[in-house]
Every structure is written in C-alpha cells, then in structure tokens.
Amino acid sequence: MxxxxxxxxxxxxxxxxxxxxxxxxxxxxxxxxxxxxxxxxxxxxxxxSHIMRVDASATRRLTPDELVARLQSAGDFGRASAVTMASDPSAAVRIRFARSEGGARPSSVYVDPYDGHVLGSPRAEDFFATVxxxxxxxxxxxxxxxxxxxxxxxxxxxxxxxxxxxxxxxxxxxxxxxxxxxxxxxxxxxxxxxxxxxxxxxxxxxxxxxxxxxxxxxxxFEWYKAGANWLLARPVTTTAAMQPKQPRGAAADGKADARANPGNDKRASDPNGEAKALTFDRVWTAFLAQEGDQYGRALLTMPAGAGTAVRVRSWLPDSSLESVRDEFRIEAVTGRVISADRYADKTFGERILAGVLDIHRGAILGxxxxxxxxxxxxxxxxxxxxxxxxxxxxxxxxxxxxxxxxxxxxxx
Known part of the structure; x- marks a missing residue:
C-alpha cells in the first residue's frame, strides 16, 4: 500500500x-x-381471510354512510375516519376510526357490505402498527x-x-x-x-x-422530499407535493376551534346555521361518476383537521403495487371533484416518487x-x-x- x-x-x-x-x-x-x-x-x-370475504348476493350493497350508521348502532366504535370499498361483490368493507382524545387509535373492523353486521377486527393489526x-x-x-x-x-x-x-x-x-x-x-x-x-x-x-x-x-426529512420533488416532478406537481401536511395534533386543535366556531372541524353548516358532520356518500357518488366500475378497491379518508376535502385513493382490480393508484380530492359537502391525479398521466420521475414505498421494500420487483x-x-x-x-x-x-x-x- x-x-x-x-x-x-x-x-x-x-x-x-x-x-x-x-x-x-x-x-x-x-x-x-x-x-x-x-x-x-x-x-x-x-x-x-375468514373476515375479509363474504358470500356474494344479488342484494344491493349498502353505501358507506349506511354501513357507518349500522356500525354505530351496533356499538360505540368511535368516529369513522376511513372506509375501504371494493368492486368485488364478495369483498368485505373495512372501516377505520379516528384517534381518541388520548391519541390512541381503535382497531379497524370488517363489515358485511350487504347488511352491515360486524365480521371482526383484523388480527396482527396492532402488532404491525407497533412494529x-x-x-x-x-x-x-x-x-x-x-x-x-x-x-x-x-x-x-x-x-x-x-x-x-x-x-x-x-x-x-x-x-x-x-x-x-x-x-x-x-x-x-x-x-x-x-x-x-x-x-x-x-x-x-x-x-x-x-x-x-x-x-x-x-x-x-422534508428538505430531502422537497429536493426529490424538485428533481423528478413537474413544477405544478412539485408545488402541490410540497404543501405541508396537517400535524397530528391538528385534529385536537380542530376540535377546539369547532367549539369556538362550529362551522369548522370537518363539519358543514346547513342553511339554518347548524353544524353537520361530514359524510362519505356524496364523495362516493362523485367517485363512482368518475371511475364507474373500473376500480378494484377505493379508500375514502376524511381530512385529519379542519377542512371538507376527502381524499380518495383508487386501485385497479389487477393492481399489486401500492403506488399504482389514482388519487382524487373531493369536496364532501358538494361532491365537487377538486383534483384528479391519475397514475397514467404521471411522468417517469413522478412514478418514481409515487412508488417510493414500493421501491423501499423491494415490492417494485414483485x-x-x-x-x-x-x-x-x-x-x-x-x-x-x-x-x-x-x-x-x-x-x-x-x-x-x-x-x-x-x-x-x-x-x-
């Protein structure tokens, strides 16, 4: 040497x-x-597998709000924050809940899409959340x-x-x-x-x-994410991607703000000035008008803090990657589609950014x-x-x- x-x-x-x-x-x-x-x-x-599947029926499947209403009548599960719907008639619906006042998140549940009865909470959910x-x-x-x-x-x-x-x-x-x-x-x-x-x-x-x-x-690091967006995404997409996320404490702040101003905190005011909680059905109807029966699975997520824009992520029936999805922002009060971010319209760099998690765990290679x-x-x-x-x-x-x-x- x-x-x-x-x-x-x-x-x-x-x-x-x-x-x-x-x-x-x-x-x-x-x-x-x-x-x-x-x-x-x-x-x-x-x-x-025993709670994720149901027997397909010719009966009309319930809407997200109908499922949430039947679930709440069956017990105190907390406020529903997200619903996963599927086009497969034999797939159960998964409902997730918002964090409690103490910051803990209740376990999600699977429900029958035809009658709304609870099939059970998924095993290992809390274990993997801790990991x-x-x-x-x-x-x-x-x-x-x-x-x-x-x-x-x-x-x-x-x-x-x-x-x-x-x-x-x-x-x-x-x-x-x-x-x-x-x-x-x-x-x-x-x-x-x-x-x-x-x-x-x-x-x-x-x-x-x-x-x-x-x-x-x-x-x-936010600076790393901002740099990656600047390097790989188009300018308009970069501007949208760099919008700060709602802090986890925003939900609690939103509740405090709601007590001072009932028109906020994921609520809409009716003509009489009374505050009403946001619901899923207008969003679900607007989404179906956009996608029809082309989706395989759709996740509707309520905003974490103040606001009325619901995020909807949609995967095709044959999609095996988390990143290959379309994403919509839909106004819960009016059903207006605020934005539609389709995977097919993304550039190569934007697809890399969308697939960071799949790349991180090797899923991009099957x-x-x-x-x-x-x-x-x-x-x-x-x-x-x-x-x-x-x-x-x-x-x-x-x-x-x-x-x-x-x-x-x-x-x-």
Whole structure:
C-alpha cells in the first residue's frame, strides 16, 4: 500500500468503526423491524381471510354512510375516519376510526357490505402498527412529528457513509476477480472468518441497503422530499407535493376551534346555521361518476383537521403495487371533484416518487424483490455482531503488539 493511501484508509477505518459502534444497535432494530413488515399484507390476508370475504348476493350493497350508521348502532366504535370499498361483490368493507382524545387509535373492523353486521377486527393489526412505529420513529413521543423521525433519518445518512467507507476499505488487490468480491472464505477461523463474512456479505447487500436508505430518507426529512420533488416532478406537481401536511395534533386543535366556531372541524353548516358532520356518500357518488366500475378497491379518508376535502385513493382490480393508484380530492359537502391525479398521466420521475414505498421494500420487483429486501434487512444484526468482534479483536491485537517501555536507570 502506498504511503498516501495508508493514512486515508486508517482514517476511514476509524470513522467506520466509531460510527458502527455508535449506531450498530439502532441499525439492527431498524433492519429487524423492516424485515418483519416485508410481507405484512400477505400475513394479514392469511390471518384474516375468514373476515375479509363474504358470500356474494344479488342484494344491493349498502353505501358507506349506511354501513357507518349500522356500525354505530351496533356499538360505540368511535368516529369513522376511513372506509375501504371494493368492486368485488364478495369483498368485505373495512372501516377505520379516528384517534381518541388520548391519541390512541381503535382497531379497524370488517363489515358485511350487504347488511352491515360486524365480521371482526383484523388480527396482527396492532402488532404491525407497533412494529411500524418502532421502525420509523423508535416508539419515541410525537411519532412522525417527534425526534425519532430525525434520529432514524440521521442513522440512514450515517449508513450511507458506512457503506461507502466499507467498500473502500475492502477493495481487493484483484478488483476484477468476482470470487474475491462475492465468495466468503468459510475455511477461516476467528478474526479472519468474521472479517470475511462482514466484508463479503456486506458487498452482497450493499446495493439493497443503498436503495433502502435513499428511499427511507424520504420519510425523515422534508428538505430531502422537497429536493426529490424538485428533481423528478413537474413544477405544478412539485408545488402541490410540497404543501405541508396537517400535524397530528391538528385534529385536537380542530376540535377546539369547532367549539369556538362550529362551522369548522370537518363539519358543514346547513342553511339554518347548524353544524353537520361530514359524510362519505356524496364523495362516493362523485367517485363512482368518475371511475364507474373500473376500480378494484377505493379508500375514502376524511381530512385529519379542519377542512371538507376527502381524499380518495383508487386501485385497479389487477393492481399489486401500492403506488399504482389514482388519487382524487373531493369536496364532501358538494361532491365537487377538486383534483384528479391519475397514475397514467404521471411522468417517469413522478412514478418514481409515487412508488417510493414500493421501491423501499423491494415490492417494485414483485415477491422475489420483497424476499431479497427482507433477507438483506434481516442480516443487519450480522454486521452488528461481526463488526463488534472485529473491533475488539483489533484492540486486543494492538495491545499485544505494543512493546513495554522500561525505565532507564543510571549506570545500566
């Protein structure tokens, strides 16, 4: 190694080691939780197949408001905040609820679309919700508006530094040898085996980790999201995408504002001046006028705070990706379509932005991609263990190699 490269590699090793020691446990938690959520949809569908399907009937299916009314008459479930309708006559309807005064969100329920009776709450919903909060915000207070979001984002940036420094540190003398890059030496023992596993498996997962971190930053920093929109989206789309989201506390603020001004907080005033809660049916009718029977599944979501614009996301019957959807904003009071964002009209860059989540978890490549990303995420603890062992081994090696210094005595 040349005299110039030696101090550079030594400095990189220090950075790589210290950053790894400081953040290894955090990366392991994020990796394990990400792997746990890889096949969340498939797991929930398997666990809840008995309540997600009903016997198809020639009877008219109930409208969203009729379903909500029958649900509320059956028990105190809280205020309905979202309804998922399907064109499939044998698919149950899923209803989600707004957060309570204490900030907790009740479990959603599946209901029969023909008579509105409750089929049950989905299993594993609360489990995956907790895992998701741990993955994104480390279960710290504030959720998406708290410090946890910034910590995981900073850890993602540090992981990029780790990947680049690790690649430089392991660059072999025979860089063109595929065997040197991709085949671990399992015949080694001790430090040699740890180093081989750490370096070679790290090379295997490096592209996946880069994709995960670069897309994961989308959920951590608004400046990163704004930059991505500026780079990939058309100017009009960028302006719309950069509108600030309603804070989670806005719902509570909206309730306080409603007490001062009953015309706000997702309510509309009738001609007599009385406030009425927003309902789904006008939105549902307007959506059907737009889409007809071309949709496969539609999610109607009430606004989180003050306002009357309901968001409707629509997926085609054969859509397998979360990102391949149309999105509408519909005025709940009048049924007027405020905006229609169709996937078919998006540019290539805008489709990348819409598919950040599918790219982040490998779903863009189908189930093989999800499996590959899941395995890569699950391997994160391996680097925590091997990295720590290598650090301790280097410390021990340096201590043994250090020559003892004797004290000079006059006359000797």
């Amino acid at each position: 040349s005299d110039v490269r030696r101090p550079i590699k030594a400095a990189l090793l220090q950075v790589h080691s210290l950053a790894g020691l400081a953040l290894a446990l955090l990366w392991a938690v994020v990796g394990i939780t990400g792997a746990t959520m890889a096949f969340e949809d498939e797991i929930e569908a398997s666990l809840n 998701r909060k741990l993955h994104r915000w480390l279960l710290l207070p504030g959720d998406g508006n708290g410090i946890g979001r910034k910590i995981t984002g900073t850890a993602a940036i540090c992981l990029i530094v780790m990947l680049i420094s690790g690649l430089v540190l392991r660059w072999p003398h025979r860089a063109r040898s595929v065997k040197m890059w991709l085949k671990p030496n399992l015949g080694l023992r001790g430090r040699g085996l740890h180093r081989s596993l750490h370096a070679v498996i790290g090379t295997w997962v490096l592209p996946v980790y880069l994709v995960m971190t670069l897309t994961g930053l989308w959920y951590s 189930w093989p991609g999800k499996l590959a990303f899941m395995l890569a995420a699950a391997m994160m603890p391996l680097f925590t263990v091997t990295g720590l062992l290598l650090y301790l081994s280097r410390r021990r090696h340096r201590r043994l190699a250090r020559q003892p210094v004797g004290h000079l005595v006059p006359g000797e």
